[in-house]
Amino acid sequence: MAGRPGPSRRPAAGRALLPAVLLCLCCRAAPERIRYAIPEELGRGSLVGPLARDLGLSPAELPARKLRVASAAKRQLRYFSVSEENGNLYVSERLDREQMCGESPSCAVSFEALVQNPLNVFHVDVAIHDVNDNAPNFSKAALHLDIGEWTLPGARFPLEMARDADVGSNSQLTYQLSSNPSFSLAAKEIPGGKTQPELVLERALDREKQSSFELVLTAVDGGDPAKSGTVQVRVNVTDANDNLPVFSKSVYEARVRENLPPGSPVLRVRATDADAGSNARVSYSFGNVPDGVRALFSVDSESGEVRTAGPLDFEERSKYSFGLEARDGGGLTAHCEVQLEVTDENDNAPEITVLSVSSPVPEDAPAGTVVALLNVNDADSGENGQVSCELSGEAPLSIVASSGGSYKVVTASALDREQAAEHRVTVVARDGGSPALSSRTALVLEVSDVNDNAPVFEEAAYSAYVAENNAAGAPVLRVRARDADAGANGRVSYWLAGGSAGAAPYVSVEARSGAVYAQRSFDYEQCREFAVAVRAQDGGAPARSSTATVRVFVLDRNDNAPRVLWPAAAAAGAGAEAGAGPFEVVPRSAEAGYLVAKVVAVDADAGRNAWLSYELVQAPEPALFRVGLHSGEVRTARAVSERDAAKQRLVAVVKDHGQPALSATATLHVVLAESLQEALPELSERAAGADAPAELQFYLVLALALLSALFLLSVALAVVARVRGAGPPAVLRCLGAQRFSVAGAAFPADFCEGTLPYSYNLCVAPGRAVAEGAWLPPPLPSLPAEELLGGEPCGKPSPSSSAGAGEPPADADAPQVGKPARSRSSPRAFPSRRPLFPGASRGGGAGAALSRVPARERRHARALRLPLDALSHRKVRVAP
Secondary structure (H helix, E strand, C coil), X not given: CCCCCHHHXXXXXHHHHHHHHHCCCEEEEECCEEEEEEECXXXXXXXXXXXXXXXXXXXXXXXXXXXXXXXXXXXXXXCEXXXXXXXXXXXXXXXXXXXXXXXXXXXXXXXXXXXXXXXXXXXXXXXXXXXXXXXXXXXXXXXXXEEECCCCCCCEEECCCCECCCCXXXXXXXXXXXXXXXXXXXXXXECCCEEEEEEEECXXXXXXXXXXXXXXXXXXXXXXXXXXXXXXXXXXXXXXXXXXCEECCCEEEEEEECCCCCCCEEEECCEECCCCHHHHCCEEEECCXXXXXXXXXXXXXXXCEEEECCCCCCCCCCEEEEEEEEECCCCCEEEEEEEEEEECCCCCCCEEEEEEECCCEEXXXXXXXXXXXXXXXXXXXXXXXCEEEEEECCCCEEEEECHHHEEEEEECCCCCCCCCCEEEEEEEEEECCCCCCEEEEEEEEEEECCCCCCCEECCCEEEEEEECCCCCCCEEEECCEECCCCHHHHCEXXXXXXXXXCCCCCEEECCCCCEEEECCCCCCCCCCEEEEEEEEEECCCCCCEEEEEEEEEEECCCCCCCEEEECCHHHHCHHHHHCCCCEEEECCCCCCCCEEEECEEECCCCHHHHCEEEEEEECCCCCCEEECCCCCEEEECCCCCCCCCCEEEEEEEEEECXXXXXXXXXXXXXXECCCHHHHHHHHHHHHHHHHHHHHHHHHHHHHHHHHHHHHHHHHHHHHHHHHHCCCCCHHHHCCCCCCCCCCCCCCCCCCCCCCCCCCEEEECCCCCCCCCCCCCCCCCCCCCHHHHHHCCCCCCCCHHHHCCCCCCCCCCCCCCCCCCCCXXXXXXXXXXXXXXXXXXXXXXXXHHHHHCCCHHHHHHHHHHCCCCHHHHCCEEEECC
């Protein structure tokens, strides 16, 4: 029975895993080549080697260097991967050497390891060592042999060889035969290092005694542990066929081109048989060969011609070796080996693989900077696989060959993003075949911006004209600068960088738009022009800047009225009212054209706004004087006559020529007299008349201030007395005896009329109401208001001053008659006299006023024991 290799494969692989990993080789054959060796059948995630450490990379550098694997043959990338954490190389898919490399004695996987910052490429070779994971197997479940009974002992019969997919010692087979006295097993060495099992007849056969034999042939490989496979050998004893077929060659060799169409002849084998008849008829067939050989080749059973059955590809397999069997009509067989070598044809164009592209590249990158890594691979061999690369297109780039079929695209000169933001080139790869095959791939390289350009103003100097008295915040002009860079490097901001003295507070500039605004209202008379420097700065790091000068010219407006220098402004103002301003003496003998004075005026404006004209607008004698239109000279228009007034007041107006025109006036006093001594009396009268009103005004203000202070003091004392509720405050006791009255309104005894020529209203609150029979004596002597107001002037004693303090009157309803007051004031200060109370005559006094108190109020007064004069003196008007 045939052995099943499946169940025994995993234990063998597991037992071989540990020593294989421990024996894993890690060495660098060259500065840019790393080699590892691992056994096949490693599981996913198995460690291959510390790739990062072997490349000289520390764990801290791994994130920045971005270690990864790449390969021109993309099917190889599925086998290995690099850990981003530690940089170790791991198996990412189960490795089957037989599937990857077939019967090749050596098996290796090559790929590239890429690192960034700086960009570099390393070549990595991983050798796959064979593991005895395949058992020998036979193509047939049973072998059939026909041996004639006349065959002599010692005859040898070749048997089918077993096939082991492993290589090396794991594929070295030995054969064993089950025990049988009629047969034994012998081994024959054939070219290629293989062993041909042969069945040896040990004794003569007798068909009549035993017509068939059942034997078991076992094939054992040289692995550790060994694997085996079995096949049944059925021997049929026949009559005489004593000659075996014989091939003309034991090994047939041929060369065949790849890509031959199916059915193309390859070679012909020939075997002969010395027997006659059917025993000499030979047929050809495949021996124990893989299914892949049967799919690619066919053999004609009659002629022995070998033809192609499928396409041959040199890149997949370049050599084939298989066995053919020749069988005669009697069942005897012979074997030969066919060795075919597939020759290469230029049927593969170069394959370009872009391993890495550093895009974008800063424009300040130096010449020789690596911007792309390429791998160019041609599956053909010889000259057909020799590849040359070049760049097509106009770009400052060049391509440089590296080891292992790698190429570097580097900068050939300096880059300038402002001239070309990107470069498009085509990589062309051509092989050395005839005809040559080529392939192309496009590379797009973007150039990133570097802040290598400063902003440039559209103009080196700007001029702006602004009329004065402008509003604060009004736009002046807009400056603009352009930066050839991109992004933040080309984003321009504007700032004030200085200027003429004192110019900084006048304007401001908006950072984004470059608009210049006035910070304040301009005054032509203070500043006619100024200059500021505006700086344009980009957003690069470090930033670049440039400056431009902005000169602002202030235009004049008619905003200043003419200013009169002579006669002086003060003299023309307050002095004119008092009549004591400057004067000019003109002799009465003056003739026409006599120069009286000259009005001197200036205008702070400029141009037409400062052109002045003079005009006489007011004069007692309009025909006597005239003023020069442009000179301002006041001259007599005619001769002075005796009828002209001695004093003349002239008013001249000074106007500018602005729109609208502004003006000022000048007042000139002229005295017509022959000499200064003659003019002095007129001037003295004018000065004396001016002193009296001023002195009167001073005394009026002083008196008003004193009365206001007295009134405020009275009110304050009354409020304090009411709040305390304990009689008059102590401060009043020190003022002397009998100064105020408790029952009614009272005034100081030393009141003197004639102080001010004005009327004042004085309100005094009445005394507190007390319960009946609870009269309290006043703390100080008091006088009724009638006596105060109707008594004698200051300095004379009053007849009623001797009345007892605190005694109520005998008849509260009886009117009290007081003497009318006489005034001793100056008749100039008090030109007329009026009664103190409305409706009261000089003889009636205050009693008439008390008689008009309503009856209801008098009843309330009696109930509260209040004097009636408290009701009538709630408001006292003091009149001059």
